[in-house]
Amino acid sequence: MGTNSKTSHQPYAVAPTATEVAELPAPAGAVGPPPTGTAAELLDMSALGGPVLPPDLQHLVQEKLTSVLEQAAPPAEIGPAPAKGEAAGGELGGGAAGADAEEEEPEEDGPAAEQHVELQSEGAAIPEAELAFELDSAEADAEEEDEPEEEALWTVPVTPPVGVAAGVPALISGHDLVDSTATLISYNTGSDEPREVLLAHLSEDAEGKLLDALDAGEPKLVPIQVEKEVTGRLGMDEQHKLAELVGLAAKGVNGKLKHGEEMTTKTLSQYQAAQKAVGAVLDNPALTDDEKTMAQYYAGHLATIGERMENPKALPYLEGGKIPMVTPYLHTGMATVTEYVPAPPEEGEDDGLLKATKRSASRIKATIDKSTGTTSWDGETRSKANGIEYAIDLGDGYRAVYRPYAGNDPATTEYSMRGQLEIHAPAGAGHGQDLVGRLEQLHLNNRAMKAPEGELTYLHANITAQGLAKNTGVQQALETAHALEDLQVQELFHERAHEAIGLDATELGAFAKRIQLEAAHKVLPKKVTVLRDAVAKATGFADGAALAASSGYDPTPSRSAGWSSWNRFDVTGAPEQFDAAWKGKSLIHNIGKGSLVDVFATGVLASTERRAVMGIGGGLGMSEGADKKTGGANYAFVRVADTSSAGKAGRLIWDNPRTLMQRADYYAYDGDHFGALNPHGGHSTYGQTRDPYKIANFTSGSNEVMLRNGADLYSEQAPTRAIASSAAERNAVLALFASRGITHLNGKPVEDVVIYNGN
Amino acid sequence: MTSTTTPDSWQSALADLVAGRHSASGDHDDAGAQLVVTDPDGTEVFRAPLARHHRIDSDQPNLLWLRPIVGGSPNPDVPTLYDYNLNVARRRALVWDRVEVGADGAVSFQLAPLGDEEQGQVARVEAADGEELETLSRWDDFVSRLSADDEAELDRLEADSWAGTAYS
Structure with missing residues (x-):
């Protein structure tokens, strides 16, 4: 919402349900108790002259709003809660002054800043004409356009540098991503078309939003025949466990060679078992050429093992005496394989959700050039991981892979992969910003982080680092910050409730999401002011302004x-x-x-x-x-x-x-x-x-x-x-x-x- | 720091356990050691088999370096074999105030308290058993597949992280 026009802001000056003043001992000013009304109570606006929603629509909006409120920060317990039905409301700033205050930079502290969070007590006396409902959405949209755009803390690169193993960070607004950071890596492919990937770790709280974006039901799969190159062990090898047996023999002998010990009966038995298995395969008259090559490969290893057993002191262990690793014999060849792919949607089947397929978890199998540090990946090869993941089609050649918290039992699956998100661009360079933009398709915040949110993150990081979380003033400020956002969500809802009329369930969900995002955005400078002041006092500064002016204060990452x-x-x-x-x-x-x-x-x-x-x-x-x-x-x-x-x-x-x-x-x-x-x-x-x-x-x-x-x-x-x-x-x-x-x-x-x- | 036994005694007992010299079969590969750590209230907080190496710090005699075996996942080509991430199975330390060898041959360390702790944890190095012994066998398979140089680097117990490429 815009902040440049006092006139257009006047209707925002008071909340329609504000009925009393609540003075609070918050360090950077006073803030009223958050409304305790339920979504249903908040929707009962007929007495206030607000629009009356049909009962079925009220139910839907109530559901969405409840969801929004639950997803927002937990309710603060500040000040006495109003009695039920005495729906409290609060306004941030008072009238035109409040509007002006919103324009101020977060660094501008002191008395003016304190106005940001003062409540007004005009509730019951509010003329209907001043109710927020007067501002229609068109006006609100116009104000949005008027708002000066703040610069992002970091620019998301269009073209991440190719082959840089650590990638390039992108700071993303909000807390959907752990550390509010995504990493863009452009994998070298050996051609002029690198593979650009966004990697991030989703916070567990944000997982619900992402899963809501997916159609992850059992997909309709159709078989297709694909001629492709396959690499793997030969069936004869797996059947006779040649790799396993020869490896076991090597292990037993190495253990004795390393410590200069005599070969034991067990070591000898392991060697003989491997020898017998390889010999049996070699004696098979029906062997193919590939199978014969495979068996001879293992026989060569056994010969080396036998030599070491025969003359264990011929070479020191560290100077060639150790039996080299027995890698499995792998065969590469073309084969026709059947693969199952999701069937194309039938007419009328498109529900707007992203098609997702649940599959066994995997990881990008990149390789590093030891001499250059260049990371390479062909865009396809993956290594197996223990758990499940969703393969998601984002359209236009973009794909995502998400390994969820839900469905990956932390006791039995890879703990640290839970929440990992990959977004893959089509082959080629120049998709950096598009990759970040695609987060929105997954219902995740995709805006680059801007200065006020950066400062909030900085303050939170310092609260943790300096052990300030137990400081009473800081605790109150954190609670106040939460309450401010709740308050803002509810205020915005009152202002926009009429926009919900006629929306279907999906549109209501988007409506609720827009309100939540706008509330978070609007209230951010106030949260920063409150928290900065509290942190300042907890660390011996007179106030937030003094802290901000101090030499060590640098809220940039x-x-x-x-x-x-x-x-x-x-x-x-x-x-x-x-x-x-x-x-x-x-x-x-x-x-x-x-x-x-x-x-x-x-x-x-x-x-x-x-x-x-x-x-x-x-x-x-x-x-x-x-x-x-x-x-x-x-x-x-x-x-x-x-x-x-x-x-x-x-x-x-x-x-x-x-x-x-x-x-x-x-x-x-x-x-x-x-x-x-x-x-x-x-x-x-x-x-x-x-x-x-x-x-x-x-x-x-x-x-x-x-x-x-x-x-x-x-x-x-x-x-x-x-x-x-x-x-x-x-x-x-x-x-x-x-x-x-x-x-x-x-x-x-x-x-x-x-x-x-x-x- | 005190010892209820001679340094030779606890050190040789530890070395025997880690190397598997207590093996009933006569093959040391069939035995090994595990580390069990308990909080002062007796709660077990850690249990893992130990790789077959240890080192007493040359600058701090009551600092013992060990490598508990954690993590591990099946090799993609031979699922019966396990690979280990050497940054996960990293070296760990016991800083002890008191050490003793039990009648069962286990070596118990009363660890030095940290920070505000009144009493430190107790770390017991004992014969590996059950699941821990199976894990140790999988680890031995893995180490056998490393180069001799990589194996020697692991044995030194000096690195805090693994920068090599083999199974790192």
Whole structure:
């Protein structure tokens, strides 16, 4: 709704049902209790001169509105609730002043800002002529057009860079997506037509909206015959379990070779069983050429195993003595296979829903070029995962894949894949913005995040990071913020109720959704003001204005590889204090010897889950219980160490820990705490802290600092030292940098970053 | 930190368990160790088999590095074999205040309390059994398929993450 015209805003000045003033002790002003009327009561507007809906339409709107109210933030318990039937209402701002207040930038705090949330007490005395119903939708639409468009915090790229493994982040408004972030990856295909994909993690609360968009009933499938290239094991191999038996024999012998032990009876039996099975196949006179080749392949492996058994000391285990991996023999050939595809819709069958097919879960099977870090994928090949997913046709060549929370039991399926969403563009470049736009087809927010919402996210991140959630003032502000949105939803409904007349169920759903989105948008600056003021007071600032003016306050996100991160102002605002506390301390990550090139090829220290979508590593194979055991797949780990002794081979070292510790998304333990590392897992989290000053004093060598998603090694989060295991490894890393034109990491020459200590 | 037994005793008991030297069949592959962690109130919070390596930290003698085996999924080509994500099956640490060897050969560590904890957890390394022993066997299959260099890197128990490409 527009905010430029005081005249057109006057009808908005009062809510039609406001009957009393409610003074509240909210820190940034007063706000009335949210109306407690049910949807049915809110619809009973005849006494107010509002439009009277037919009973059946009232029922439908009631259903939709109830749904909207339930999906909105939980009702705040602020101030005394009005008696039933005494429907309370509130108006945000008063008359023209309120309208003006809405125009103010969130940064403008103080008395003017407080007007944003003051209630007016004109309820019963409201002349009918001033009721909000007077503003028809056309006028409202005109005002929408008048509203100055705020710039998005980040521009969604039209063409994501091809082959960049971590992808490019896109900040999306609202909380449908975890971290409000989607990642756009353009997979190299080896041709001039890359495959562009949007990857995101849906919040569990948003799943209902997405599923409502789908026609996921049992699809009508029709068989088609397809001539295609297939790769797999031969039936003869599977029937006689040759790969399994030969692999088992190798395992048994390797176990003895490694420790210099005698071969046991069991080892010998395993070898003989494999020998017998392969021999039986080779003796089969009806073998095809392919089957014969396969059996000879396994016979070759058995010969190697036999040689090692015969002369176990011929080669040291680490110098060629270990029996190489026995990979299954795979045959590739053309075959006619029957596939089932959804039948085309019959005439009159189109219900406006997206056709979705439920199938076994899978993941994009991308590959990484170790030397360049380029990620590639052909747009089709997928690896199996444990669970189910929906394959969704979005039309125009766009497809989506969604792995739902519902239907994937966290106890038995891969925990971290629940909620994962992929949207695939047709082959070729230039679909970045279209991919984000397609979120709307799935009933998800698709607007790029703008500054006010960014600041709200920043404040929430700081509340978590600085442990402010238990502060009374902050709690009240959070409740007030929730109430403001509820209030706005109800006000807008009263204004627009007449628009519901004549709408069918689908249109009513869209109507309710529009109201919810508009309410969230309208109330955002007020929520920011309320919350900023409370956070300011909780952290020792006079008010929100003082906090906003402070040097450390920067409510803009940082790009970090394919994701976003927000800073904490208690660190960015006190760099000297932080540096003093961390003097002589560094953060380290052990990557193991010989892995520097691999790490810098991708340019990120990535969490396990992030690595999976980059094409590094396959399925995680974790149930919810296993995820808790690992500490969570969404974090990368660093440790606090003394700077003086940190410089061991195979390490990334941050001698300027502030670059990581100013982030708002980490937690830490001064040691390993089993069964407590998943902060949302319902387990004890004893010893967990987000306080960078406590973390600076960690003493255990097993301390852990968990960074959400990971760290971008080519940004200001770059390590200050990377210790190579050999001169050759150092040279290889420097060659990689040279090939990419990288001369400095966070301002430091790469030759000074990559070090070989001679050990 | 205190030990109710000699360092040689608990360390050799631990090494024997992890290597499977207590195997009744005489083949070490048939036995191994599992880690069971309980909260101070006795609630079991963690149970997983242990990979066949451990390391006492050279800078902190009461810090023991281990690798509990978690995760795992069937190999796409040979479903009877399992693959493991080495960033999931990462190294973990026991920082202990007290250690003792039980009559059954299990090694119990009273872990150092963290943060505001009055008492730490208890970690018990014991003979693997049942489902944990089956998982250990699948892990051994997996390790046998790694290169000798990758296996050695796992054995070092130094890396916090796995940057290699094999089954990472």
